[in-house]
Amino acid sequence: MSEAAVHGDGHGHDDHDHPAFLAHHFDDPEQQYDSGKLGMWLFLVTEILFFSGMFCAYALYRSIHPEVWTFASQFLNSTLGAINTGVLLFSSLTMAWGVRCAQLRQRTGLVVSLAATLGCASIFLGVKAIEYTHKWELGLLPAGTYESQFLPAAAHHGISQWLYVLSAIPAACVLGFGIWYAMTIAKGEKENSEVAGPLLVTALCYFAGVGLGLFLESGEAHGEDHGPGTHSEEHIDGHEHPGNVHEGEEGDPGHKDAHEGGGEEHSMLPGEAKVVFVSAETDGMKPLPKPGAATDKEIDQSGGAGLFFSIYYCMTGVHAVHILAGMGVLTWLLVRATRDHFNEQYFGPVDYVGLYWHIVDLIWIYLFPLLYLIK
Amino acid sequence: MSEIADLSALPQEEREARENFLFNTKGFLSWALTLDHKRIGLMYLVGVMSAFFIAGMLALLIRLELMTPTNTYLSNAQYNQVFTLHGAIMVFLFIIPSVPAALGNFLVPVMLGAKDVAFPRLNLSSFYLWVSGAVFFLAAMLYTGLDTGWTFYTPYSTTTQGPVVAATMGVFILGFSSIFTGLNFIVTINTMRPPGMEWFKMPLFLWATYATSIIQVLATPVLGITVLLLAAERILHIGIFDPAYNGDPVTYQHFFWFYSHPAVYIMILPGMGIISELMSVHSHKSIFGYRFVAYSSVAIALFGFLVWGHHMFTSGMANVTTIIFSALTFTVSIPSAIKVFNWLATMYKGTVQLNTPMCYALNFIFLFTIGGLTGLWLGALSTDRPLHDTYFVVAHFHYVMVGGTLVGFLGGVFHWWPKMTGKMFSETWGKISCLLVFLGFNLTFLPQFVLGSRGMPRRYAQYVAEFQELHQMSSYGAFLLGFGLFVALGVFIHSLMAGKKAPPNPWGGATLEWQCTSPPPYYNFLEPPTVNDPYNYKPLAYRDGDRGWEYVHPEAPEVPQSEPEPAQS
Numbered sequence: 001m002s003e004a005a006v007h008g009d010g011h012g013h014d015d016h017d018h019p020a021f022l023a024h025h026f027d028d029p030e031q032q033y034d035s036g037k038l039g040m041w042l043f044l045v046t047e048i049l050f051f052s053g054m055f056c057a058y059a060l061y062r063s064i065h066p067e068v069w070t071f072a073s074q075f076l077n078s079t080l081g082a083i084n085t086g087v088l089l090f091s092s093l094t095m096a097w098g099v100r101c102a103q104l105r106q107r108t109g110l111v112v113s114l115a116a117t118l119g120c121a122s123i124f125l126g127v128k129a130i131e132y133t134h135k136w137e138l139g140l141l142p143a144g145t146y147e148s149q150f151l152p153a154a155a156h157h158g159i160s161q162w163l164y165v166l167s168a169i170p171a172a173c174v175l176g177f178g179i180w181y182a183m184t185i186a187k188g189e190k191e192n193s194e195v196a197g198p199l200l201v202t203a204l205c206y207f208a209g210v211g212l213g214l215f216l217e218s219g220e221a222h223g224e225d226h227g228p229g230t231h232s233e234e235h236i237d238g239h240e241h242p243g244n245v246h247e248g249e250e251g252d253p254g255h256k257d258a259h260e261g262g263g264e265e266h267s268m269l270p271g272e273a274k275v276v277f278v279s280a281e282t283d284g285m286k287p288l289p290k291p292g293a294a295t296d297k298e299i300d301q302s303g304g305a306g307l308f309f310s311i312y313y314c315m316t317g318v319h320a321v322h323i324l325a326g327m328g329v330l331t332w333l334l335v336r337a338t339r340d341h342f343n344e345q346y347f348g349p350v351d352y353v354g355l356y357w358h359i360v361d362l363i364w365i366y367l368f369p370l371l372y373l374i375k
Numbered sequence: 376m377s378e379i380a381d382l383s384a385l386p387q388e389e390r391e392a393r394e395n396f397l398f399n400t401k402g403f404l405s406w407a408l409t410l411d412h413k414r415i416g417l418m419y420l421v422g423v424m425s426a427f428f429i430a431g432m433l434a435l436l437i438r439l440e441l442m443t444p445t446n447t448y449l450s451n452a453q454y455n456q457v458f459t460l461h462g463a464i465m466v467f468l469f470i471i472p473s474v475p476a477a478l479g480n481f482l483v484p485v486m487l488g489a490k491d492v493a494f495p496r497l498n499l500s501s502f503y504l505w506v507s508g509a510v511f512f513l514a515a516m517l518y519t520g521l522d523t524g525w526t527f528y529t530p531y532s533t534t535t536q537g538p539v540v541a542a543t544m545g546v547f548i549l550g551f552s553s554i555f556t557g558l559n560f561i562v563t564i565n566t567m568r569p570p571g572m573e574w575f576k577m578p579l580f581l582w583a584t585y586a587t588s589i590i591q592v593l594a595t596p597v598l599g600i601t602v603l604l605l606a607a608e609r610i611l612h613i614g615i616f617d618p619a620y621n622g623d624p625v626t627y628q629h630f631f632w633f634y635s636h637p638a639v640y641i642m643i644l645p646g647m648g649i650i651s652e653l654m655s656v657h658s659h660k661s662i663f664g665y666r667f668v669a670y671s672s673v674a675i676a677l678f679g680f681l682v683w684g685h686h687m688f689t690s691g692m693a694n695v696t697t698i699i700f701s702a703l704t705f706t707v708s709i710p711s712a713i714k715v716f717n718w719l720a721t722m723y724k725g726t727v728q729l730n731t732p733m734c735y736a737l738n739f740i741f742l743f744t745i746g747g748l749t750g751l752w753l754g755a756l757s758t759d760r761p762l763h764d765t766y767f768v769v770a771h772f773h774y775v776m777v778g779g780t781l782v783g784f785l786g787g788v789f790h791w792w793p794k795m796t797g798k799m800f801s802e803t804w805g806k807i808s809c810l811l812v813f814l815g816f817n818l819t820f821l822p823q824f825v826l827g828s829r830g831m832p833r834r835y836a837q838y839v840a841e842f843q844e845l846h847q848m849s850s851y852g853a854f855l856l857g858f859g860l861f862v863a864l865g866v867f868i869h870s871l872m873a874g875k876k877a878p879p880n881p882w883g884g885a886t887l888e889w890q891c892t893s894p895p896p897y898y899n900f901l902e903p904p905t906v907n908d909p910y911n912y913k914p915l916a917y918r919d920g921d922r923g924w925e926y927v928h929p930e931a932p933e934v935p936q937s938e939p940e941p942a943q944s
Binding site: 023024169306 | 484489490491492493494495497553558559561563564565566567592593594595599600601603604607610612613614615617620621622623626630697711
């Protein structure tokens, strides 16, 4: 772990074969590096086991309610998911590049690589913010607060207010880092401006992610050409099929008036394309309900879809927290990189953070198909 | 190292006093911000002892209430809160960190001849995680009273009014403290062994610590996510554990015990490691079956991951699943029995000295064996069904946790006390405390086996009048046990105040920690110690009370030196 790699300060070494970066209790840089690397790998093992609880919950409930998973997954925007996958993969590349730069003592290359990695993380979070806020608006929430998608709901106009809330912190960051950057430029503090600049770009990248998300969220609805209303017809057909017995015990009275809501049009942005969220399922992807099988509406109203979103929020939420933590340590690396702390003999921290970053990436590589691509 | 060069001019006594880790720097911050594993270990020792004191007092309160079949001091609701607090503090704040974090921190680097653990800052941060987890946890529980039991079983924990979220966050933080400690030890043992110390030349305490650390690293994250999901269930109603939303409360039990059964081995394995050391040192005989004892630690760690279902035989599992879990449960008895038999064989034809640590070690073997054997009743399906959730279970796990871990921990504290503090303690009173603990413990928990097998369920404040006699026996035993522990505390305090100066090697141990002064200098070893067989006692000879045991050198056998000499390789 990075703690290990901190240079031995305050212990008063003047041993000539004990360089400043070598902690007092290690014999040589190799031992220090190996310890840090093993520590990081063990930490990654704990990370995997930490996520394993949620993967187990996913596997368990998906095997019990496969129809819920295929139904609920169609509310996830796989284009945005794919974009985020690409962004994270690219960030892994820049991170690996950064490790190489640290090993070769290429200070500028390292700073640029770290900045690019931070920027990608920020784009990822921006896109995620769009995805989350859409779902909150639509009532695609964890089980306890999940709102049926077949109830008449008020049309959602404009950008979700939640997006403003979420964006407040990055906006504050843009402001703060912008001022700081301007000050460092004015004072001619090169080292600090090399920190402030990338951080400003990182904060701005969040808004790039948001913009990308807004554009694609509306664009996909157009691109895949979902005819509003056609699917709600299908629901009604499915529902009224004599073989379709209501399977959930809930037998809620609300479903009778539900189909009006099925084709509800939600406008995403004023003056922009109309987005039909509920009918985002397409004919090609969704098989017609088998006789006797629960219809989408029944699945939805039995409360099961909420369970999918519970797991979705838990998994992606914990993953997003890991992205945030990664951004924290990347910033720490950025500061140290501008101070020229890393060299051919001492590049451990960059390497360890790189490993961490790759595991966060790898977890997303699993989350993406398991959540987005199962419909 | 200029610091050491300066000091070498000073007289021996003063040099030791100056370099002694307890006094080499002074002031509150020099302890609060220390990166020295020995100081962190001592701070943990004080911390876990305080937690043990609180939880022990609660145990006495429980036993006081159970003196009569009706409510006398506590209402039913208060009783629920008290036993929850007792269990939760004992498990999360005392037993789990007791040996690994307190003794392990002190001993692991010294036994390796290293200067510190691999990640000193991480080590200090895990101590502060422990402190903040403890504060969080205690505050949450004292504020409104938690009444779920230490297991936080759903659905009760998702519906009760108690501060479940705060308490689970406390558990989450404590879990990370435990993970970081385990991670630190694994890396330390892997990368910082001195030249010549191969895996099978390591002291068995290190093997036990290594096996424990593996469990801590692999199991605790699952507890972390489990309590996080539990908190999310309460705050957001995510439904994973709630049948109203297609979830399943038994899932919680599976998740919880996937951690908490291995955690049982986090609790007992380090105790077993201590006993392996104590048996050999105080018998002055090489440990019998070194490799078997070493491998059995790892085997227990691995088997421990496969048996969690035996906590849930009555929770509604498929029959075939219960049979598999039952069968797997019995496999754990094999490595456990290997250890017990090897300890006994170690004593055979040894020069057994009944010092206080050895008395505790024998106490451990007796109590742990009862605890282990009564586990067979609970692992077998037919007998577990009627015994489930009775006092039989309570007595069984107290025999393992208290009779095993606590007694082993005390034995270890007595054994390494001279090394940690540089002071000897009163042998007589130490042995008296051991006897009192032994008598008090058995008087407390033997009646509970009888109670349980007669159908007394656990976790009730009231009971039918026929059980009163046995309950009173148990309560008197608990007071005696408490008294015995206070005697032990008195021995420690007396030692600190007026103890005789300890020699580097008071017991005649051959592991590396006995080669440095008592207490060790800040850097542990002025020169790298010579690595030899950790259980070869032949080159050691007893001098006298002031000098303890010293290595005998064939060429110069009578050179008086208080500085330990490296052995002939």
